[in-house]
Amino acid sequence: MVELVLILIIILLAGAVVALISLTRKLKISINDMYVSRALLQYSADQEDIILKADVNGSIISVHDNVALIGMYTARELIGKNIEVLNSRLDDGSSEVMWNILKDKHETYSFTVSGKYSANTSFFFTLTIVPVMDASGGIFGYLGLHTKESHATKPVTSTKESDERARSRAHAEAILASIADGVLVTDQHGDITMLNQAGREVLGISESIGKSVIEVLPLEDDKETLLLPDKHPVYQATKGPKSVTTKNYIYVRADFTKLWLAITTAPIVFEGNVEGVVAVLRDATIEKQIDRSKTEFVSLASHQLRTPLTAINWYTELLLDHGVESLSEDQKSFVNQIRESSGRMNELVSSLLNVSRLELGTFSVDPVPTDIGAIVQSVLAELQPNIAQKQHVLTTEIDESLDNVPVDANLMRIVVQNLLSNAVKYTREKGEVTVKLYRHYPEMRFEVTDNGYGIPQNQHDKIFTKLFRADNVVEENLEGNGLGLYIVRSILEQTGGDVWFESEQNVGTTFYVSLPLTGMQKKEGTKTLI
């Protein structure tokens, strides 16, 4: 019996020594310099992460390299601060309780904090503070451990904390139930774990828990094509990337009524892993209707503007023809100014009409075998006066064998025209403009490079936005309506192509357009407007 007890003691001591050696390695302190408290030995050094160390007063002396944030503090800001600052429950007297447990009882104290590891998403974790003893039994410092829930030691404030957790969970559920927007939560497989009342109402369903989100939330894109799992926003969010996105989709209710849903998805990341997805569902049908009415109005108004604009253009032309002798030089320049301005206004009206057609989907895509090089050459010929006026050096490298690509010639021309006129316009005099058309199997590429003003780095993500104009070209007082690139992208998005760019301010810009060599996708127009 005595032998058995001795063996047990030896085993326990051996275990303690192994744990101690492992921990002291992490602490980079000599084992001879310290004893470790009983509490510390409760932890297996292999399983717990030491994320901070503090001195005898609780003042933090180091934070693990991988930690980016704990609570509201960066790793650097934490140095010199007392570990108390991390405990958000100080106001209810926990600070006193904490120090009582650590200093007097020499036991551990745990609380929940938010944190962030380098290159990782924020998450909540339990931080356990462990007192470290010296040889004489006095405390000489503290360790902060990131405790994994599966084997966290019994928290010192266990009863209080579990009560609080239950209360906090009930509180969170009450908040979710009260939100006017639908909130849907799935696990990492895309199976629904929660759908609040507003969500059930908007979707017109009662039972959903445990079912796949693909089954419960069938979605269509704006072309009314049912989204397969690989395009389903909520299902896809379970696979990453770990970003928050919002987009509009068509949802078909069980009674076949359709509504527009604005769906914001965000992965639920815990300890670096996607544990599920939270999606906010908002009925955007009315917004879509308003948007459509607005676009229809713009289309109608733009069209009506064309009649007076034509009269201004034609009569200024007649005035110049008939007034060759009677008009003074000043008067002629005034008339030319009117003509130039009405020309600009006409361009704006045409752009607005193109935008409204693209947004309303009323335009048709009619691909027929087309000589792309000829389109490029014809646009360059049109721009020749501007190129000559600015004394740009133009270089073209055109693969003439691209003379039979099935594209809609009008749409292709709009794309080419916008990119080329931008390059000419947004480059200072005596600039260089290079135009390339080539095969990049299985695509054709159209590339326009200039050494002009460039796009400011902080505005790269806005450049295709409707009506957006970069600060530097606005400052230079260069004309433009902020619609060209929006139109280019809309056309390419709707015809199976793509557009992107590389740009550096005051160095230049290259725009790239790609289209499959098989051409644009055909689309029937649904003309509803004049």
Add this chain to the structure above:
Amino acid sequence: MKKVLIVEDDSPMARALTLKLGDAGLDSVSAGNGHEALEVLEKETVDLILLDILMPKMNGLKFLEELAKRDITIPVIVTSNLSHEDDIKEAKRLGAVEYFVKADVSLNKIVEKAQEILGV
């Protein structure tokens, strides 16, 4: 002297076309819609038609259909501010030889095209 029939409901535009055609040595006659234009054609001989599309009583597309029904083969240039591809295609299908979007084209260009078609 070659004569051009201008079918246009907007009188300032019709006047501008008349003036410019006159400058180029072409005679012209105007009608405010397709219906009136058909009446003109019953009385007069014209060599070319400049045709608007959106007009009261009888629009330009309907007028083109009527020309075909009557086997009238006078060349037609459409001058309209409709720029939708479908309108352009429809007008050409119905026999228009050219389609100009008025806001995008100068009077000069229209008259040049007229002269080219008339061979003057």
